[in-house]
Each structure stands twice: as C-alpha cells, then as structure tokens.
Amino acid sequence: MRVRPYGDRALIVDLDDAGSVVTWAEAVRAASLGGVADVVPAARTVLVVSEDGADVAALATSLRGIEPATAGPGAPTADADEIVVRVRYDGPDLAEVADLTGLGVRGVVAAHTGRPWRVGFGGFAPGFAYLVGGDPRLEVPRRPQARTTVPAGAVGLAGEYSGIYPRTSPGGWQLIGTTDAVLWDLERDPPALLRPGAVVRFVEEQSLEEG
C-alpha cells in the first residue's frame, strides 16, 4: 500500500488487487477521517479527495495508519449484501465470447452464474458497477469498436469485469445477456442497486420458448 499526492487536494492509494481496494475503501469510510470529501475506489487504487481547506499532509499520515483486514474479492465480509440478478443469456456477443473463451455458450452461462461476483467500484455512469471476483476463464477483451447504443439492462464482460448497463448508452463491452433489474432509480434510497462491497449472484432466467 502506497499513498501518493494527486494534485494539491487529493491522495491516491495504490493497492495490489481489486479485493484490497474494496476492503481498503471500506476501512477509509469506516475511519470517518476529518477533511475527506469523497472516497473513490477503482481497479487498483483508491482516490481520497479532501474537503476545501483540509490539511492534505495530515490526511496522508492518517491514511498511512489505516490497516484494513485482508480479504480477497472471493471472501466478502459476512454481512455484505447479496443481490440476485436474473439474466437471459441472449446477448449479441454471446457466441463470440463462447469462442474466445473456448467454453461454448453453455459453458459461459455456467461460468457467469457459477460463482458470486463482488462490486469493486463504479464510475462509467450512475449505477454502473464494475463486478470483480468472477470466473477468470471469462476474461475477454473489449470489442474493438464500441457500440453507439447499448440498451439498458445489457449484461457485459470486459477484462476481469462483468457489468450491467444502467441506462441506454454507448459501450464497448462484450454483451452476453439482458436483465430486467433496475440498476439506478433516483426515487430509491440509495439509488444504486449495486454498491461497492455488495455480492452479486447471476441466475439464469429461462426464456418462454425454452421454459
């Protein structure tokens, strides 16, 4: 763990893996340090943004003193929320992912539903969550060309991540399925269905034709 300045108002903490990011970001929030405006977990880092007028050097010292419990993405804390997301595996890139991974279509579905994922971080759009800790055989590159329109509810894969598009947007992930889950709703408190640390289990929803 290394704390470095990020401009004159923020600090960036380098960590080893996605799981450490989740536990470390939780530990920073739990510590309720003075002068912290926002904690931004990402793939291998946590950015800590200070409030106006905060002593950033003192904040760096406090951050270096935080020692979160070690837990990987496959070992969520016992009290983590578990969210079940029903998916129809009907995405336009499912066949390509089946080829790229060598798993075949049924193998992709089995791998995607076979073990729980965990919300690592957000950021692409409100309610978008980068899910980590899934089956490593599902690692596929982004599509060479992003689609200009990906529908809301599309379930995708890219690199070590899986994710669900909260609303219609452009996107370059490989789309393997669709869900009716509502990822973002400002009338709901909190508005995001998937929040860092939550555990997500994908379940295959049979289509009417198959059922």
Next chain:
Amino acid sequence: MTALEVVGSGPLALVQDGGRPGWSAIGVGRSGAADRASYRLANRLLANPEGAAAIEVLLGGFEAVARDGDLWVAVTGAPASLTVGSRAADPYAAVALRQGERLRLGTPSAGLRSYVAVRGGVDVPPVLGSRSRDVLAEIGPAPLAAGDRLPVGPTPTAYPHVDAVPATAYDDEVLLRVVRGPRDDWVADADALVSTTWHASANSDRVGMRLDGAAMSLADPRRQLPSEGACRGAIQVPPSGEPVVLLADHPVTGGYPVVGVVVDADVDRAAQVRPGQPLRLRWA
C-alpha cells in the same frame, strides 16, 4: 412565492450549486459550479447562505423576468453587460429586479461562464442533496429553457456587506499551475505539458477542457492503465495525445493516465478559458 421566469437561455444555462460530494462510489461525481469562486462571490454579494443554487450562463444571452415580487440579483464570472428593463446595470454588484422587470445578459467581453445569483437562491428540488445539473451523469435540473419558472427561496436574514466588488480580470494570457500527476511516467515527456502553448478546443465542455497543441506521446501506447479515480483539475492524456483538463462534470473513474493535476485554486480559471484561446501550463 417569488420566482425567476426564464425568457431565453442563451447557448446553455444550468442551475448549479456547490455540488454533490460523496457519491463517487456509485458513479456520481461532485459536479457543481464550474467556476466555484465566481459562484460563491455571486452568493456573497446577496448574503445568500453558502451553497445556495445560482444559474451558470455560458456566453451570455440569458433573459429572465421577476414574478410575484421584487428580487435582488447579482452577476459574476464572465463580465456580461446587463440590462434591467431598459436600464443598463453592472455585473459584480447587487441589482434590484422589480416584479415584471426583465434581466438580460449580453455576451461577455471575456471569459466563458457568468453566474446569476438571486437573493434567496434558486429553490428547485435537490437531487442527491444538490441542485446542480451534471451534464455527464444527466442528473439534476434539466438545462434551462424559455418558460421555466424557477422558485426563489426565502429571503436570508443576513444583509449584504457590500454593494459591489471589483470585476475579475480575464487576461488573454492564461497560465495555470500544475503539479506532476500520479502517472507522469506514462508519457514520453511530461515536460511537454509546460513547454507547449495549448489552445482550448471547441470540443470543451463542463466535463473537460480539451487541449489542442503538439500531441503528447505515450511511453508505451499498448500499455493499458486499470481505471483510476479522477478529480477536478486532473490532466488525462488519451491515446490521441491531446490532453484533457477535467472540469466539474468529469467521470468518476477513467482509464487514461493522469500526467499532471492543475492546482485546485487555478481550476476555476480553467473553466473560464474560451474555445480557441491560448493557454500555458507551468509546474507549481
């Protein structure tokens, strides 16, 4: 309830306040006024409480009428000429707007964004604790349009201490201080940031100011950076080599290396640079 009724929005007029910090983990950035100092000054001229919502007007053209009572307004930021009814008025001063009178902002002589504050604040419903429009996340009050009726909050108990303050000067020479970013080794030569005369691209907005100039070279174009958190003022260098200075509505996380970070106090100035205007960076 007194209100400000929008007659014309100009190119873009948005409700803005101090933003919504603390939601990055679910993908929502802070947003808020792009030039925070000018926004705060407009509120201070009217003795508004900290965080009262105002209107951020891009390149003038905004017109509004006082409804259901008299109002006090103040305009700061890009110094637009003001008209109240048929009278000329000054920016950087508290200005009375009688019921039924029309406030009109001309095109500012310099700068990009003017702030129209109203005593009592714009009292539209907050979203996640803020009345700011985030153009990237598409949350908060929609861009203003003719016919919008903006309720004005209760008159503050405090009285203004000054009638007018000197207008901010927006010189042609823009120089922004920058500290080295966490990924300055991802470009072949980070010093190119400070040795190049950049121009703000016409493609700039509240998300970021894109810089045209001699493109920077990535040290290894094939290397992929895992997504990292970003903050206002961060200078990202995408594969095109043209840096982007992140502004109020920047994405919460991004995968482009941050080579430098504009000193926080200078980010407000960055938000006032006009497309095509030259600017230089220097190491702080």
